[in-house]
Amino acid sequence: MSGCLKWPHPENPRPDPLSARPVTAARPAARRLAGLALAVLAAAASAQDEPGYAPDDALLKQVETMARNGAAAASAEQGPGVRVEVKVGKLDPRLKLAPCQHIAPYLPAGLPVWGATRIGLRCTQGARPWNVSIPIQVSVYAQATVAKSALPPGTVLDASMLMQSEVDIAAAPGAAVPDPMLAIGRTLGRSVAAGATLRQADLKPRQFFAAGETVRVTALGPGWQVVTEGQAVGAGIEGQSARVRTDGGRLLNARPTGDHQVEVTL
Numbered sequence: 001m002s003g004c005l006k007w008p009h010p011e012n013p014r015p016d017p018l019s020a021r022p023v024t025a026a027r028p029a030a031r032r033l034a035g036l037a038l039a040v041l042a043a044a045a046s047a048q049d050e051p052g053y054a055p056d057d058a059l060l061k062q063v064e065t066m067a068r069n070g071a072a073a074a075s076a077e078q079g080p081g082v083r084v085e086v087k088v089g090k091l092d093p094r095l096k097l098a099p100c101q102h103i104a105p106y107l108p109a110g111l112p113v114w115g116a117t118r119i120g121l122r123c124t125q126g127a128r129p130w131n132v133s134i135p136i137q138v139s140v141y142a143q144a145t146v147a148k149s150a151l152p153p154g155t156v157l158d159a160s161m162l163m164q165s166e167v168d169i170a171a172a173p174g175a176a177v178p179d180p181m182l183a184i185g186r187t188l189g190r191s192v193a194a195g196a197t198l199r200q201a202d203l204k205p206r207q208f209f210a211a212g213e214t215v216r217v218t219a220l221g222p223g224w225q226v227v228t229e230g231q232a233v234g235a236g237i238e239g240q241s242a243r244v245r246t247d248g249g250r251l252l253n254a255r256p257t258g259d260h261q262v263e264v265t266l
Helices: 028-049 057-074
Strands: 083-088 102-106 115-125 131-147 162-168 207-209 214-221 224-232 242-246 251-258 261-265
Touching: 057 083, 057 102, 057 115, 057 131, 207 251, 214 242, 214 251, 242 261
Parallel strands: 214 261
Antiparallel strands: 083 131, 102 115, 115 131, 131 162, 214 224, 224 242, 242 251, 251 261
């Protein structure tokens, strides 16, 4: 009959358009990709569960000894009574390092064994060699000059402003002034806080001579030394190179060392 709904016969149901698509077997390449993905996920999960390498006590002691020796060598000019303390930090916990049969600590090139620094750890015998660094804090305690009170820039230092005390000279960059007598009469180039260690960089550079003045020139070489006179072409500023013309007319780049004195290495 037209205009009447026709229900599908129970023995011949109407096919579902979503389920009527033919089901075909997965291609071999697709099966291989799926297997590879499962293997990668399993390996990642295993790596996350596996703990990373951590240095043992013997290696940490070796690192501490290396840092202590390096700091002692760097502070040898401070004289007797220098005390070195080393605190070894921890490796980044996010590192997952492979087991290693032999680990060699070393000093990274360009890094001083001073203050907050690092020491390298290199795996030399292992299935997967690696190279990392571990943080260390090196403190070097020695007698140095300390400001009794806060001092502003431009202050001309006198004995009443300074005292000597044992401080960590490695706590900040720059060479510490060891004796207050070496700073008396000098002018501060920047402010110094009360109780802070006075450092060479805090002092204004001195001018040892002016252009046109006669200077004493000490020429140094392997096993010999010659002293002569010359004329300064420019001002002699502490820590800066100065040009000096000798009596023979030779132009030298020299290092100002004191009042009307320069040194040159030939």
